[in-house]
Amino acid sequence: MTATRTAAPAPRTETVVLGGLRPAELQALSARHGWSLSAGELCAIQSHFRGLKREPSLAELETLAQTWSEHCKHKTFTSPIRFSDGRKTRLIKSLIEETIFKATKQLKKPWCLSVFKDNAGFVSFGSKWSLAFKVETHNHPCAIEPYGGAETGVGGVIRDVMGAGLGAKPVLNTDVFCFAAPDYAGPLPEGALHPRRILNSVVSGVRDYGNRMGIPTAAGGLWFDDAYRLNPLVFCGTVGLAPAWAVRKEVKPGDLIVAAGGRTGRDGLHGATFSSAALEGAQLSAVQIGHAINEKKMLDALLVARDKRLYRGLTDCGAGGFSSAIGELAADCGARVRLEAALLKASDLAPWEIWLSESQERMVFAVPPKNLKAFKEVFAAESCETAVLGEFTSSGRLQVAHAGTPVVDLDMRFLHHGLPRAERTAVWSPAKSAPAKSPAHKKSLAQILTECLGHLNVCSREWVIRQYDHEVQGGTVIKPLQGIRHDGPGDACVIWPHAATGDAADFQGFAVSHGINPNHGKLDPYRMALACVDEALRNLLCVGADVSRAALLDNFCWGSPEDPVQLGALVRAAEGCRDAALGFGTPFISGKDSLYNQTKDVGGKDLAIPGTLLISALAPVPDVRKALTMDIKGPGNALYLAGLTAEELGGSLFHEVCGRCASCTVPSADPAAALSLFKLLQAALGKGLVLSAHDLSEGGLGVAAAEMCFTGEFGACLDLDELPRRAPIYSDEILLFSESPSRLLLEVAPDREAAFLKTMRGAPVKRVGTTMANPVLKVTGLDGRVALEAQLCDLKCAWQGALPRRLGA
Amino acid sequence: MSDKTAVLAKETPETAAVKTAAAGPGSYLVEVCLKSDFTDAEGQSAQWLLNSAGLSARAVRVGRLYEMRGALNLGHVHVAVRELLCDCVTQEFRVWHASCAAPGNGCLWRVEVWLKPTVTDTVGESVRDALRDLGIPDIAVRCGLAYHIAGRCSRQQLDRAVARSLANPIVHRVSLHEAS
Numbered sequence: 010m011t012a013t014r015t016a017a018p019a020p021r022t023e024t025v026v027l028g029g030l031r032p033a034e035l036q037a038l039s040a041r042h043g044w045s046l047s048a049g050e051l052c053a054i055q056s057h058f059r060g061l062k063r064e065p066s067l068a069e070l071e072t073l074a075q076t077w078s079e080h081c082k083h084k085t086f087t088s089p090i091r092f093s094d095g096r097k098t099r100l101i102k103s104l105i106e107e108t109i110f111k112a113t114k115q116l117k118k119p120w121c122l123s124v125f126k127d128n129a130g131f132v133s134f135g136s137k138w139s140l141a142f143k144v145e146t147h148n149h150p151c152a153i154e155p156y157g158g159a160e161t162g163v164g165g166v167i168r169d170v171m172g173a174g175l176g177a178k179p180v181l182n183t184d185v186f187c188f189a190a191p192d193y194a195g196p197l198p199e200g201a202l203h204p205r206r207i208l209n210s211v212v213s214g215v216r217d218y219g220n221r222m223g224i225p226t227a228a229g230g231l232w233f234d235d236a237y238r239l240n241p242l243v244f245c246g247t248v249g250l251a252p253a254w255a256v257r258k259e260v261k262p263g264d265l266i267v268a269a270g271g272r273t274g275r276d277g278l279h280g281a282t283f284s285s286a287a288l289e290g291a292q293l294s295a296v297q298i299g300h301a302i303n304e305k306k307m308l309d310a311l312l313v314a315r316d317k318r319l320y321r322g323l324t325d326c327g328a329g330g331f332s333s334a335i336g337e338l339a340a341d342c343g344a345r346v347r348l349e350a351a352l353l354k355a356s357d358l359a360p361w362e363i364w365l366s367e368s369q370e371r372m373v374f375a376v377p378p379k380n381l382k383a384f385k386e387v388f389a390a391e392s393c394e395t396a397v398l399g400e401f402t403s404s405g406r407l408q409v410a411h412a413g414t415p416v417v418d419l420d421m422r423f424l425h426h427g428l429p430r431a432e433r434t435a436v437w438s439p440a441k442s443a444p445a446k447s448p449a450h451k452k453s454l455a456q457i458l459t460e461c462l463g464h465l466n467v468c469s470r471e472w473v474i475r476q477y478d479h480e481v482q483g484g485t486v487i488k489p490l491q492g493i494r495h496d497g498p499g500d501a502c503v504i505w506p507h508a509a510t511g512d513a514a515d516f517q518g519f520a521v522s523h524g525i526n527p528n529h530g531k532l533d534p535y536r537m538a539l540a541c542v543d544e545a546l547r548n549l550l551c552v553g554a555d556v557s558r559a560a561l562l563d564n565f566c567w568g569s570p571e572d573p574v575q576l577g578a579l580v581r582a583a584e585g586c587r588d589a590a591l592g593f594g595t596p597f598i599s600g601k602d603s604l605y606n607q608t609k610d611v612g613g614k615d616l617a618i619p620g621t622l623l624i625s626a627l628a629p630v631p632d633v634r635k636a637l638t639m640d641i642k643g644p645g646n647a648l649y650l651a652g653l654t655a656e657e658l659g660g661s662l663f664h665e666v667c668g669r670c671a672s673c674t675v676p677s678a679d680p681a682a683a684l685s686l687f688k689l690l691q692a693a694l695g696k697g698l699v700l701s702a703h704d705l706s707e708g709g710l711g712v713a714a715a716e717m718c719f720t721g722e723f724g725a726c727l728d729l730d731e732l733p734r735r736a737p738i739y740s741d742e743i744l745l746f747s748e749s750p751s752r753l754l755l756e757v758a759p760d761r762e763a764a765f766l767k768t769m770r771g772a773p774v775k776r777v778g779t780t781m782a783n784p785v786l787k788v789t790g791l792d793g794r795v796a797l798e799a800q801l802c803d804l805k806c807a808w809q810g811a812l813p814r815r816l817g818a
Numbered sequence: 819m820s821d822k823t824a825v826l827a828k829e830t831p832e833t834a835a836v837k838t839a840a841a842g843p844g845s846y847l848v849e850v851c852l853k854s855d856f857t858d859a860e861g862q863s864a865q866w867l868l869n870s871a872g873l874s875a876r877a878v879r880v881g882r883l884y885e886m887r888g889a890l891n892l893g894h895v896h897v898a899v900r901e902l903l904c905d906c907v908t909q910e911f912r913v914w915h916a917s918c919a920a921p922g923n924g925c926l927w928r929v930e931v932w933l934k935p936t937v938t939d940t941v942g943e944s945v946r947d948a949l950r951d952l953g954i955p956d957i958a959v960r961c962g963l964a965y966h967i968a969g970r971c972s973r974q975q976l977d978r979a980v981a982r983s984l985a986n987p988i989v990h991r992v993s994l995h996e997a998s
Contacts (some may be wrong), residue, residue, distance in 0.1 A: 154988050204984065205870065276938050298933075298989075302938035354938070394948070405834070816869050 015360065023361070027055040030710025041153060044074035068361035068416045075329035075427045076336055085570040085579070085604055088430040092580050094437045099777060101580065107581040109563060111599045112590035120558060121596055122256045128324060129173035129249065130598025131256045132560045135517055137599040138510065139253050140564045142521075143169045144185075144246030144562050144625045146603040150297065151214075151243045155207045155509060159214025160299035161369055162245040167222060170249035171308055172372055174256040177249025179308070180506040182219045182481060184245055185523055185623055186211060187566075190465060191236035196400055196611045197238065205816060207229040207241050214299075215245065216236035216476045220300035222308070226477035226484050227502040227522045232621075233465040234528075239608040240618045242566050246625055248521060250506045255315060262342050262403040262516040264375040266318075266335060269395045270307040271300060271370035273330070273363055274354035282438040285384055287529065303370040303393075310391040311372070319384045323616065330366045331398070332417075334373040336407055340425050343404035348411040352396045359566045360411035391605045399465035436578035439533065450667040454711070454742060454788065456795040459807045461708040461746070462667045462715060467662065468811035483508045486518055486633045492640035497702045500551035500704055503636045506641070518633035522548030522626050526707070527619040528660035532675045534578040534620055537660075538585025539678040542593060543750040545626035546687065547704040551753065553636045553694050556687050559628035561590060563600035568617025568648040578620045579801060586622070592680020594625070598665035637694065639703040641721030641756055643747050644782040647698060648725060649765070650710065650775045651690060652683075652752030656743050657734040662707045664744035676748045683751035690753065699759060705752040711745040711797075713754050714778075715786055719805035724785040727778035741790040745797070754779060831876035839906055844888055844957075845916035846895045851881035851963055852988045873976065874969055883930060883965040884945060885916065888957030894949075899973055902948055920995065926969065928995040931985045932962035 030038065032048035039046045046054075054073055056468055058065050063075075075081060086105040091098060122139050123131040129143035147162025164180060170177050189204035197203065202210075208702065224247070276297045302440055316318060326334045327507040329350070335344050348363045353461055358366070376384050381397070388395045402408075407424060407702075409417035420427075452460070461467055473490045477504070487503035490496050501522035507515050524544035530537035546556050563586055568575045592598055605616035630636055659675035693699055701721070703715045710727070718725050731742045738744055754777075757765045766774070786804065790796030822928045852858050858879045865878040879884060886895065886902060895913055904911045912921055920928060933939045942959040965984060967976070976994055 154986055157989065202986070203982065206867075209867070274938055275936070298938040298940055300938075300943065302944055303940075773990075817866070 011029065024064045025070055026064050027058060027065055028064060029052070030055065042070070042216045043079055044070065046074050049429055049433065050077060053427060057126050057423055061437055063547065066416060068364050068591050071361050071365050071420055072332045072336065072407070072417055072419065073424065075332050075627040076424055077514050078328070079604055080328050081333055082428055083602055084428070084543040085576070086602055087434070090433045090435050090576065091432060092435045092437070092577065097222050100257070104580060104583050108587040109600060110273055112587045113596040113598070115591060116596045118596050121560065121598055122154055122253070123174065124598045127173045127258070128169040129177070130560065131174060131251070132627065133251070133253060134519065134596060135515065137253055137735070139171050139256050140519060140627065141173040141249040142246070142560065142562060142627045143173070143599055143623070144183065144244055144564055144623065145169065145601040146564060146566060146604055147243050147245060147579040148240060148566065148603050151207065151211055152202070152239065153239055153407050155202065155241070156214040157211035157298050158372050158733050159211040159242065159243055160218040161297045163215050163218040164299040164304055164327070164369055165327055166245045166247045167224065167304065168327070169374065170247040171311060172323050172325040173611065174251055175248065175258055177221070177251035178312055178509055179224045179247045179249045180484065180509060181228065181248040181502070181504050181521060182226040182246065182623065183521055183523070184223045184226060184228040184243070186523060187232045187234065187527070187618070187621060189235045190233050190815060193235055193238055195235070198609065198611050201239055202240070204238055208816070211241070211243055212473050212476055212542060216803070218299055218301045220478045222305050223481050225479045225481050225485050227479035227489050227504065228523065229489070230523050230525060231473065232525055232527065234619060236616065236619050239610065239616055240606040240644070242606070242618065242621060244623050246401055246562070248504070248519070248627065250509055260322045260338050260342060260375040262401050264377055264401045265381055266323055266346060266398045266400060267309070267374045267376045267381070267384065267395055268331070268351060268398050269372055269374060269393055271303045271368055272352045272354045272394065273358070273366045273371070274368045275358060275362055275366060276368045278496070286793050297367055298368050299369050306369060306391045306393045307372060310388040310393045314384055314387045317383065317387070319380040319387065320374040320376045325370055326367070326371040326373060328367060330364065330368070331373065332364050338373060338375060338423060339401055339407060340421055343402040343406050343421060344398040344399060344408065345402050346409040348409060348416065350393055350396050350398050352444045361415045362552060364409060364416065382652070384388045389407060400560065425609045432572045433576055435576035435580050436573040437581050437638035453668060454745060455799045456712045457666055457742065457746065458797065458799060459660050459665065459716060459804060461712050462804055463807040463811040464585060464665065465811065465815065467712055467808070469496070469498065470812065472812050472816065477706065484518070487520070487638060491638040492720030493722050497640055498716055500552070500639055502547040503552050503554070503630050503633055505633045512686050516632045516634055518630045518636070520549050520552050520554035520628055520630050524548070524624040524626070525621070526660065527621045530578070530582065530620045530622065532659050532673070534582035534622070535585040536619065536675045538582045538622055538679050539584070539589045539680065540585070540676055541622055541624040541676040542589035542595070543680070543683055545624045546593060546595065547751065547753060549626055549628045550687055550690055551637065551639060551693070551702040551704055552630065552631045554628035556628055556691060557594070559595045559626050560598045561595050562625040563597055564623040564625070565602040565604055566618060566621040567602070567604050568620070575617060575620065582620060582622050586736055588679055589678070593684050618757045637699065637702055639701050639720060641716055641717050641725065641780050642700040643778050644723055645759065645774050647759060647762055647779045648727065648773055648778040649755045649756045649757055649782060650732055650752060650777045651686060651755060651769070651772065652733070653735040653749065653773045654710070654732050654744060654747050654752065655749045656657060656738055656746050657749045661748045662712070663709070663742065672743070676750050678716065678750040686733060686751060686772050689769050693768045694764055696764070696768065698761045698768060699755050700758055701756040703754050705748070705754060707748065709748050710754065715804045716808070717756070718786050719801040719808070722784060722801065724781045724783045724801060725778050726781060729790045730789070730791050731775055731777045739791065741796045744791070745788065746761065842891050846890070846892070846913055847916055847920065848884040848895065848899055848903060848911055848982070849887070849920070850899070850909050850911045852908060853910050854996035856908055860920050864984060868967070868979050871979040871982035873933040873979040877968040879966045881966065882931070883964050885960045885962070886957055886967060887916070889955050890957050894954045898949055898954060901952055902945070908930055920964070926966040926997050929965040929967060929980055929984065930962055930977070930993045930995070931965070931980070931990050932960060933989055934991050934997060936988045942954050945966050
């Protein structure tokens with residue numbers, strides 16, 4: 010394969026005849042070309058070109074299809090929805106405006122520097138710096154080629170952060186995956202990859218790209234549910250560090266359009282439209298291959314050029330390639346592009362292919378002409394190729410030509426605002442709770458706890474975590490694996506990014522955590538959203554972050570929004586996000602959605618994923634030297650439970666292990682009450698009154714206590730009668746395994762107890778036990794007798810052995 | 819295997835010269851693998867993957883394949899191998915002309931997995947750029963993997979296990995060779 014500059018193909022403009030076609034014929038045309046455009050959208054295009062008295066070129070239609078795709082325009086979140094909850098029907102004009110954006114606008118936090126405008130959200134970090142944070146998904150590519158899909162997912166989100174503002178240096182990668190069980194034994198349709206293979210390949214892809222780029226992958230999560238067997242979810246996130254002056258970009262007419270990085274080939278055509286459709290019959294040319302070394306070279310050059318202020322704006326070439334990158338940068342002015350100037354991998358690309366190609370590791374810059382020479386020199390020094398593709402104009406038009414022949418000539422207003430908004434219908438009816446029954450199982454508390462610890466959604470992720478380099482850049486203060494043997498679970502990671510800034514005297518760092526629980530969403534998506542935000546914030550709190558400065562990211566992964574029931578659940582989840590953000594006072598700064606995650610299963614029926622919401626949270630840690638880990642630090646210390654326990658087992662791990670034998674009430678967070686508790690806890694942590702803290706999530710108090718004990722290798726005695734609770738509870742197992750939100754287990758030294766209780770005055774905090782040297786977890790039941798006594802080594806074995814065993818490793 | 823035996827392995831200079839002349843210059847294949855006294859972790863991982871896909875492989879060793887095409891001669895290939903592709907302390911290599919069959923190494927099966935020609939080969943691109951830096955003219959390089967599998971199985975069983983574990987038919991082409 011010899012890389013060449015294009016010159017060979019004869020310039021030609023292929024036109025597509027839309028005139029006279031009926032909606033059904035337009036729909037068939039869209040399907041044939043893989044545009045994922047609806048008949049209504051094509052009718053709007055037909056009418057626009059009828060007004061221009063000409064037919065569109067193929068490249069124009071491809072540009073519109075990419076720009077108007079669900080992937081780029083988030084049609085579901087921005088179009089009107091008629092929502093009915095069984096009692097009344099109301100019209101939501103724009104779901105995103107009325108939920109996520111509304112909360113952020115209302116909260117108006119001065120430290121939110123750039124929200125929902127750019128490739129990533131920016132928050133301030135100290136007086137001189139800012140942090141950019143973005144998490145996005147790469148689900149559809151990972152279903153068909155998991156290694157390449159995961160690599161380009163990581164590469165894409167890193168480029169998002171590199172292209173945010175005037176460019177940020179990536180200092181942390183995060184990854185969260187949702188897969189079917191690795192030992193799934195059920196049937197799979199022809200061509201579908203086994204979940205174990207997807208897990209292996211995705212982990213390898215994330216590992217190889219992140220490690221080669223020299224970015225620590227130190228936060229993440231795994232969730233298993235067999236409903237993900239045909240549509241795995243792969244969330245990749247990156248945090249970047251940028252000077253405070255570099256959060257805004259601009260483009261001025263006359264600036265040159267300069268492409269930098271990899272060459273353009275035929276890879277990944279139709280990526281945006283592909284990811285906006287269900288998987289059946291999708292075009293497999295959408296597979297892209299990542300090249301971490303090229304991206305690293307571009308990153309190094311970009312940071313030098315940024316600090317020399319050689320360009321005014323930049324963005325990455327993601328879905329839609331040059332078409333969406335240049336289209337977005339030129340949205341408020343206009344652009345003239347000469348495609349023959351692009352550097353190509355092969356000489357036989359058609360002009361529309363050059364324009365739409367999704368070859369990886371490419372970025373587009375707006376460079377003032379006087380800076381071009383210096384800009385090129387900086388990139389050449391890193392062996393990074395550049396090409397001037399044209400210039401930004403004030404014409405308000407996107408004009409693309411190839412060797413003098415016009416290929417695209419579109420009005421920017423039509424391109425970005427011409428999309429017709431179709432109204433969708435959404436229906437929501439609360440799931441009927443099964444009546445609570447008396448326990449039907451015959452398992453002892455020790456058995457239940459052991460099974461909970463060995464459950465795929467709780468067990469150790471060490472097999473995955475150890476594959477990632479989480480130490481590179483030398484700033485990982487709180488690591489993903491903690492405790493005396495560095496193998497216990499962490500709540501959140503803490504990063505000290507000043508190795509990159511050189512300011513060794515600044516001890517401020519930041520923490521990143523996630524909240525996810527699709528099981529709650531199956532019963533009540535609204536409460537799931539509240540609980541996810543609550544969990545993400547609790548995780549931050551556990552490591553000593555300042556949750557009053559926490560910023561959130563949302564990622565919705567859903568089935569088809571054309572199904573009113575699924576859309577109804579999506580609306581409820583979005584409303585939950587709004588109420589959680591307002592209640593906790595934590596703004597959303599960026600987000601993403603991935604819809605149509607459904608595929609025909611063996612029987613030919615649609616298998617949709619459970620509605621999945623990932624909340625990612627970022628908060629500063631005022632002094633990383635005071636950051637906490639979750640392992641018990643010594644014997645004889647008091648264990649305090651903060652937060653009220655209620656009979657809330659809907660969607661719980663206890664139900665998965667024992668069947669639905671108790672309350673099916675989905676845990677419901679009360680943001681206002683939780684916030685006041687968190688503030689007091691933060692004060693106690695800040696004063697150094699707490700030795701360790703761990704949040705109670707899946708498996709409740711039982712799992713949290715066991716994890717703290719075996720990670721620190723100290724035992725504990727707990728008395729269930731002492732638990733602070735919302736209403737009387739008469740069952741040991743409910744007290745031990747309830748998943749009521751907003752609760753944390755804290756270890757306090759005896760000489761700090763008085764000060765701790767003084768700080769926590771008025772909060773629902775109670776001493777529930779003591780730590781001890783004997784490596785045993787002992788729980789006294791409501792009847793005063795020992796209800797559970799388990800050796801820590803047995804509990805740890807169950808927790809550590811599950812994933813390798815299920816993987817067959 | 820020492821350098822001396824590495825070039826055009828298991829062929830006499832005469833036969834190699836004849837084959838080279840017949841195929842035209844400038845199309846070479848290089849395989850680099852760990853010396854047999856080193857543990858091959860990648861091979862163990864491949865063995866686990868194959869066996870979890872239903873095979874009973876006794877052992878697997880992995881080699882990295884480089885196909886080089888263009889205006890180059892055997893001398894260029896040697897420079898490429900010694901300077902770039904092979905760590906001669908822990909690894910050994912074999913070079914053969916593209917027109918020849920790959921030399922066997924005693925295993926029952928040899929499976930080659932290459933990216934399809936239509937798929938971007940980023941490692942190949944990096945090797946090409948590095949060779950250019952070494953002064954070797956602009957040539958095309960594709961990279962692949964060779965799995966040497968010890969264990970009894972039919973071609974059909976192996977084919978199925980490879981498609982389920984080591985290769986994805988969407989992006990890879992696979993060739994299976996049984997030792998004669």
